[in-house]
Amino acid sequence: MLILNSFDEFKDIFRSGKKWIRCKEAIENIPNIKQNRYHSIGDSLVYMFKTENHKDEQDFQGHRRYMDIHYYVEGNEQLEISKKAELNIKERYSDETDTEYFHGEGEIINLTSGNFVIIENDEAFKFKGAENLKKVILKVTIEDNYFLNK
Template structure:
């Protein structure tokens, strides 16, 4: 997992590559989309704005992992506490499902408090959960691990 302090830092660190440019394209398009509606850019990125997510379905007991996509959260307002751990140190509760690109785990990990302006990137070696939040507004981007295309196409 990687935590960046702000969007400018993200743009400097992740300036090369189609998927990173698409992340910026999605963030630049936020004024044109409705909250809680999934949008896509090509076949490598889907994104949506989540608003007022305190104590909603995003906050679950299991840690969630992915294999084909990784998650990027950009906090626009408010913040939340997250927990993450290496999948190898966790116990699987629901096996990986290709249709959803999800697997669930139990266990404990490290915690961090994220706030407005920060960006977190959850890589595929980790699983995470959102464990507490204020009222918050964030962009959730699901980015393919491949650089701009799917290997099976």
Template sequence: IGDSLVYMIETNESKRTELFEGNRRYFDVHYYLAGHEVIEFASKADLTLEQRYQDETDREFFSGQGERREVHQGQVV
């Protein structure tokens, strides 16, 4: 969407997926207004490519094992 900022407020538990989502042009910033969540992240180099990059969506998907962290209200990741 060019040089714009897009935001979304989620009030329910996030959908758990089996694959990591990677981007090349954009990145996500998460700020926790309330509650907590366990997130998992990893370097693309340490994962296995499952779905090739699509320029239209700026997404690619990977499988593998990452590092988990619990994030809480007021944190930015």
């Protein structure tokens, strides 16, 4: 997990690479898209401008082909996060949804306006609570610029 404090910090660290440029494009395009619906840029990124609070979740979710990046525009949210290896498998990985579910305990982190959190593929997370949430959810492929199975 990596937590950044601003969009400028994100742009400074991730200056090059097609998928990182697409992340910046997606965030800058937020005023032009419908809220609470996924959109895509190429085959390496899907994104949403989420303006509804998440429900508290019972299970951790993890992914293998995509990493999650959440950029907090307004409000705040708590995430509970853990390494997958430290959790117990509840539902095995589905290639169709790129999701697997776990139970156990992790570290609770508080995220607020301006923060970015990058959740790596060896980690799983669940939403613990949110207030006045407006954030960009980016799902970015871990492959360089394409899917190996296409």
